[in-house]
Amino acid sequence: MVADDKRFINIAFNVVLIAKTQFIYYLQLILVICFAYTFTATGSWVMQSKQVLLIVSGGIAAIKIPELIRRIREQGANVRCVLTKGGEQFVTPLSLAALSEDKVYGDLFSLTDEHEMGHINLSRDADVLMVAPASADLMAKMAAGLADDLASTVLLATDKPVICVPSMNVRMWEHAATQANVETLKSRGVIMVGPTEGDMACGEFGMGRMVEPSEIVDALKTFFGDTAKPLHGRHAVVTSGPTYEAIDPVRYIANRSSGKQGHAIATALAALGCRTTLVTGPTQLADPAGCTVVHIESARDMLAAVNAALPCDIAVCAAAVADWRSADAPTQKIKKQAGTPPPALEMVENPDILGILSEAGNKRPALVIGFAAETNDIQENARAKRHRKGCDWIVANDVSPATGTFAGDDNTVHLITAEGAEDWPKMTKAKVASQLAARIAQYFEAAE
Numbered sequence: 001m002v003a004d005d006k007r008f009i010n011i012a013f014n015v016v017l018i019a020k021t022q023f024i025y026y027l028q029l030i031l032v033i034c035f036a037y038t039f040t041a042t043g044s045w046v047m048q049s050k051q052v053l054l055i056v057s058g059g060i061a062a063i064k065i066p067e068l069i070r071r072i073r074e075q076g077a078n079v080r081c082v083l084t085k086g087g088e089q090f091v092t093p094l095s096l097a098a099l100s101e102d103k104v105y106g107d108l109f110s111l112t113d114e115h116e117m118g119h120i121n122l123s124r125d126a127d128v129l130m131v132a133p134a135s136a137d138l139m140a141k142m143a144a145g146l147a148d149d150l151a152s153t154v155l156l157a158t159d160k161p162v163i164c165v166p167s168m169n170v171r172m173w174e175h176a177a178t179q180a181n182v183e184t185l186k187s188r189g190v191i192m193v194g195p196t197e198g199d200m201a202c203g204e205f206g207m208g209r210m211v212e213p214s215e216i217v218d219a220l221k222t223f224f225g226d227t228a229k230p231l232h233g234r235h236a237v238v239t240s241g242p243t244y245e246a247i248d249p250v251r252y253i254a255n256r257s258s259g260k261q262g263h264a265i266a267t268a269l270a271a272l273g274c275r276t277t278l279v280t281g282p283t284q285l286a287d288p289a290g291c292t293v294v295h296i297e298s299a300r301d302m303l304a305a306v307n308a309a310l311p312c313d314i315a316v317c318a319a320a321v322a323d324w325r326s327a328d329a330p331t332q333k334i335k336k337q338a339g340t341p342p343p344a345l346e347m348v349e350n351p352d353i354l355g356i357l358s359e360a361g362n363k364r365p366a367l368v369i370g371f372a373a374e375t376n377d378i379q380e381n382a383r384a385k386r387h388r389k390g391c392d393w394i395v396a397n398d399v400s401p402a403t404g405t406f407a408g409d410d411n412t413v414h415l416i417t418a419e420g421a422e423d424w425p426k427m428t429k430a431k432v433a434s435q436l437a438a439r440i441a442q443y444f445e446a447a448e
């Protein structure tokens, strides 16, 4: 009886021990899952150990920078500050140093700083350069390529991504000079965060307020989230829509392209983290989010805009470029005169943008993709076009009226590459775009 009792107590003890171990194991598992969920849901992981070089220029919004540094560091990123002379009027180097737990840099010609940490190293050590607040003056220097203090020199010498958080008086923001500078910076890939509308320190109301630190951190999270995307660091130029070729100042020759496919491709590339420049003829479509959009009318304008956007890694020529234009487009309206015959329209050939890009020597994008709108013998014609134009891939589609491809939402395409032809089933233009963008990402992954 005593022996049985002992055995019973032993078994009970072991059961309790196993249950306790299992309980602790499951509790730990639940805690890990909860932690991982919170971490992922808040996006905190994307900024872990990232290096942010924060360039603080002169503006009243600089008083919010200590709060911004605190919030960036809460996300696990490190902050190092460059403070301009103007910035120093609003926030002290000591407060930035205390919050960033790092030295604050400000002097271009400091012998000790150049020895310990040259202006090139400031940029080299960073994952991103953030200018906050970005004054009208500093953005003007950036656009002009000036380098007369440490902040502007670092910004000119960097090959890292740059985010600008503008802050200024409403009229300074709306001034044509500032707007032109902002467009120049955007076309070079600078990311703009804000400004926003609201009351200003100067007592006025309008656009020009710096966005709040929490929104700036959200923009940084989006940026670092994008760096994990497959086409991050690549630049694509996409042409879309029709071109208008002038006959005189009021008349033009156009075509029925809606731009839907080209715009969808630009959207899909941007969604994969690609810096995307969309050069588009006139369409009814809204500008796709996340792309730099250049609006043009004629084929020659489109070529100029494409050339201005180079270099790029990927070119997708989805525009329906007019093959010909009127040889002579007078600057005055051609008058209808009683008794005289209608004017004869002499046509000349337009530049072939796809062909020019394919033969662009050291400026040739790594991947050049053309479209072939065909009504018969689609694959055969598309293969011939790939050779004639010298591009890498051709996306061939049937545009015979029965398909409703022009202006419609669906497309049936064939992808022609050096390896052969793939027939894609009928799908929406958005799906064609995302599938093509995924193929482009695979191409670069395989090439790495």
Ligand code: C5P
Binding pocket: 239, 299, 317, 318, 319, 320, 321, 322, 323, 350, 351, 352, 353, 354, 355, 369, 370, 371, 372, 373
């Ligand atoms: O020669 P075709 O117009 O059939 O070729 C179609 C392809 O060439 C499309 O990718 C179109 O965007 C491009 N193209 C061009 N410049 C032109 C004519 C066509 O980029 N002038």
